[in-house]
Amino acid sequence: MDPHELSQMLEAVAAGALAPADAARRFATHPYVDAGDFAKVDLHRRVRCGFPEVVFGQGKTAAQIEAIFRKLLEHGQGGLVTRIGPEVAAHLKAAFPEGEHNVAGRTFRVVGPDGVEPKVGRVVIVTAGTSDLPVAEEARVTAEAWNCEVSLIADVGVAGLHRLLHQLPRLGDADCLVVVAGMEGALPSVVGGLVACPVIAVPTSIGYGAHFHGLAALLGMLNSCASNVVVVNIDAGFNGGHIAGLIARRAGLARQSSPAAGGNASTAARGQGD
Template sequence: MDLRELLSEFKNDNIDIEEALDKLKKLPYEDLGYANIDHHRQIRNGYPEVIYCEGKNDEQIIGIIEKMYEKGSNILGTRCRLETYEKIKSIYDNCEYDKTCKILKINNHPIENKGKGKILVVTGGTSDIPVADEVYHTAKFLGNDVGRIYDVGVAGIHRLLYRTEELQSARVIVVVAGMEGALPSVVGGLVDVPVIAVPTSVGYGANFNGLSALLTMLNSCASGISVVNIDNGFGAGYLASMINKLD
């Protein structure tokens, strides 16, 4: 129940003042001992809290989901283990999972598309798809029209140039690449919209687990490019959604 629903329920005498006060106490955050769930984030930021599953045990993740589910929130979990998903699916049958990017989703209500245009996710290679799909599912979950152009890296640049018209029709572009990380610079030189660059840890030894791609993207000569952390598809999808909803 969000704040508007709560006030409406109280106004219509569907709940008494004590029950309303009890619910209001839990609006800012709810202390579970191992986690403080920020129920107020939807009101402040327009998006509910997202669960980063890596490093949490199954009981902790399920406990957080239970409390968010009670509030009627749509739930997104990133870096979720398959075994964890299977346990959650046995409790919540509307739970969905993507094995490629390890994203878990539970939709308590339909997602309204509030984006002003299209977000396009582009990868250098097929090996970048797990991170790119994290971008894709995050942006979709947050209410956006999202498209994908995969495996169009600079080693065969004609593949990218063939899609120039589609690139130029997007409102925000997220470019996901490993190796030397040159693709965002090329895309940035072809379009007049914001480009979010995501370095991946894909590459051989001197790639330093994505550090070389990160430094290339930070030093891009193309204007209008922002860079998120290595393999941070969620952060890129979230930022792209915020940009896409601006007037």
């Protein structure tokens, strides 16, 4: 049940077409549904948070994920699963031919019956190196699933800082940035000092021994001196994309409701990047 369906039900009660007791029963049983004996699918996530439940695929079988997706689709919601391997992806592609499999990001997405909504908000995802792309792709797919306009700037880490400086106009035009980096995790601090928008830092488990599987990057990002940088967990591309999507959508909706203010904000953002 999404906000539109909820409004329709309340209007039906007000018009006398639906008894209050029947509406209460529908509402009480709608919050979640069982997908077999292994999962309870949260259908109210979309009402509470604006986005449907996302499936963490690691540790789940292909059949379990398919069953969860079918429950979501039955109730008018799309599905997104993260952290899946090739065999699970092949199963889901056969079950949902219209679905989109992102090989690098290890995600699979099925759009709901209502189709893709208009794009709202601008997210730019930046990676320090090519090795960070799998985490960045997970973030990109997530932000796109939340109907944001998303672009990716890859391989602009601090070892060759001139590569980043050439991208400043694109960075300045974003509502939110996701910066993905491994090794010492320095890139988010550098980017944070160049832009006037939130920066979601995502540490990755890329690096040599003293990197400690991403712990060095995580601690470096947490100690950033750039005050607009916040940090999510190691390799948590989904979390970075989700938070960026929330921020960007609010900014985009504010722009739509106030075109004059949006124009000024966009101009200021481009000026920041020039």
